[in-house]
Amino acid sequence: MAVLSWPIALHFFRMNKKRQVAVLALFLSVLFSLYLVPLGMYSPCIKEAGTLGPAPTLIGHRGAPMQLAPENTVMSFEKAVEAGGEGLETDVTVFDGVPFLMHDSTLKRTTNVAEVFPNRTDFDASMFTWAELQQLNAGDWFLSRDPFGTVSSLSAVDRSQAQNQSIPSLAQFLEVAARSGRLVLFDLRRPPHGHPYSRSYINTTLQVVQTHINSSQLQVLWLPSEGRDLVQAVDPDLQQTSGEKASIQELTDGHITRLNLHYSSMSQQQIKYRSVNISTNLYVISQPWLYTLAWCAGAQSVTTNSIHILSNINQPLFLMTPEEYSLMWILTDVVSAVLITAIFIFHWRERGLPFWSGSRQTHENGPYSKFRTLSDVWSISSVTVRPDLRSMPNSPSTPHLPTIT
Template sequence: MKGLLRRYEHPLFVSCLAGLYGCQWRRYQRSRARPGDCCSSFALLVAAFCLTLVFLYFWGEAQNDYNDFDWWCRSSKLRCTFCFCISVMRGLIIGLYLAVLFSLYLVPLGLYSPCIKEEGTLGPAPALIGHRGAPMLAPENTLMSFEKAVEAGSEGLETDVTISFDGVPFLMHDRSLRRTTNIQEVFKNRTDTLAAMFTWAELESLNAGAWFLSHNPFGTVGSLGAEDHMRAGNQSICSLQAFLQLAAHTDKLVIFDLYRPPRGHPYRDTWIQRTLERCTGLGSGFGDVLWLPSDLRALVQEMDPELQQTSGSRLPLEELRSNHIVKLNLHYSAMSPELVRYYAAVNISTNLYVISEPWLYSLAWCTGVQSVTTNAPQLLSTMSAPLFLMTPDEYNLMWILTDVVSLMLVLTIFMFHW
């Protein structure tokens, strides 16, 4: 218990209790306790306890007037003083209660939500970008996962790219292969080896789907049909080339992050050039690829101007323009209507990640975000309107009616007890 208090710095109330019962006042001041602290703390505790007993005794006696308790003050001013104090105390309690109650009534009327909008001001629904495909319906970063994302209505696909030891870009989010493959069965002595240190032939020999069925990361395996269940368990690691071919065939946007190989890797210093060289022969070009990596951005733009340069952070407007940034890829915690409008005014769109809950998607929709990265495209694509969308008049009417009903209920209970 003491270790927890020292580590997590519990609030003042807990610190006071620890000081009273454990004589540890000085611990929270980062110094040693003095010998007199324990005695003074104990005396304070005893005094508070005694006063509490006296208060409870007099309160009970005064309330019940038990055994002619007020004989000693019937003909004196002491009774009046005592009754006056009781009345004042009751008045203060009732006043404090009413103040808190009316504050609670008024607070909702001053709250702001992006989904409180005038009619006709709601923009189009944000486009859906499948986060590593549709990871609730298939193993992440596999062809099956991206195909499921396309079937669910995703307008874009998101992934992470690593380069194999022999220079083949492939899809893998983790640095190692332990979580999403059967590396422990195939290469027992290389379980913790970085994924980039395997050749493509070695990577192709691994199963990248059985873990999905056994771990059931989203609790959705039970909803798969027999055919999908069998197919999911036989997925392999996907190459970037196969991924881009699927995106080009289905006319989907692509956004990916590119991991730099570790030290000792043959392509550590040429990983970006290698990625572009291996993928430029697809025929359709890179016009639908959102290029997220910030390394060597000028070189990337020179090699392929069709790439849509994307930034993963909010940079100054001048820097965004100089780097030809056309899209921001930000965490959903950065969401705000002002931010979206500010960048939209200079033709820079905003994508938020990772949004999988309908209520959060509703906020992004009302905020005016252009697209979101999601784990649940099959769920969000079915939404025809944001949740809790209402006009300011409807919102105010709802809360005023709620406040009136609540006040009537409180008054009824108060009068009943009175």
């Protein structure tokens, strides 16, 4: 941009006011456009023809909370299935032998606990009995706070249903997944120290999962890292899922079949993992451009808040071969070079100089340069005459000094 700016700026100060305004308006318009261009650009998916894999499957993040329903409710998971999600993700907490769904450590954000139990608002979610949890409303907050600005788009039936949601148990969640044939991914929060299930929470959760797997062949991705060897020994059919990168040898030794990674870990390494039957899930991806990058990187699935949007994407937004990518930048460089050359030609012609003659022009008294003339005038005007020479009378031996004005 600086290369384009300086010849225009040099010529700008030689123009009359009207032309200055016109050129300034044009220059600022181009500059503003260049600043806005990156907002509409996305990283391209560069792939050789025929090497792009299938689109990543979609796993509903706590169901489908972005627009359709309050998170971690039966309604939310059902909406995720209706929107085309092939998997469901959640977080599990345990108290009196009943694993239930809750992402936060407390109940403040997603329930009306402040109304029902005002003195226990800051209590850990695992310190409430199942009977107490069933007294709470887990959907009304979604309608009143409108976290995504989408409540107005819900139908009257959906609003009524959202308003009457409660905290679901893990068993209820697994039933929704089993009915729809969706895979399940969940993390497990360890109860605080001194909790009655602080040592047995893994076995308690595993028993619920096994019951539903045996009755429906449910596909469960087991994410908790604690007690993984025990879980693998008790139920080898669970798909062991890790939230950390490791070498292929370490992953295979730990019976890991899937990685669950933040989207910032996206790289072509996913393709290497896939070669040894270790798939990759990236979270949380809700924008179409980011989804297509995950697709290009070889991810097998993504956890998302916007299943209803991503399910309509049939190919990456900006897909091109390496040859097309190179051609795009070559053409960009050529156009830039032509534009810069045109600006220089315009600048020199406006000064009345042929472009090919450079900064010097033939004058009747010899070579002439505007820049040189200005510097010569400055040199003459800065001459200092000795005072004694100014007052000296003219004599035959003293040449007459012209007056410099």
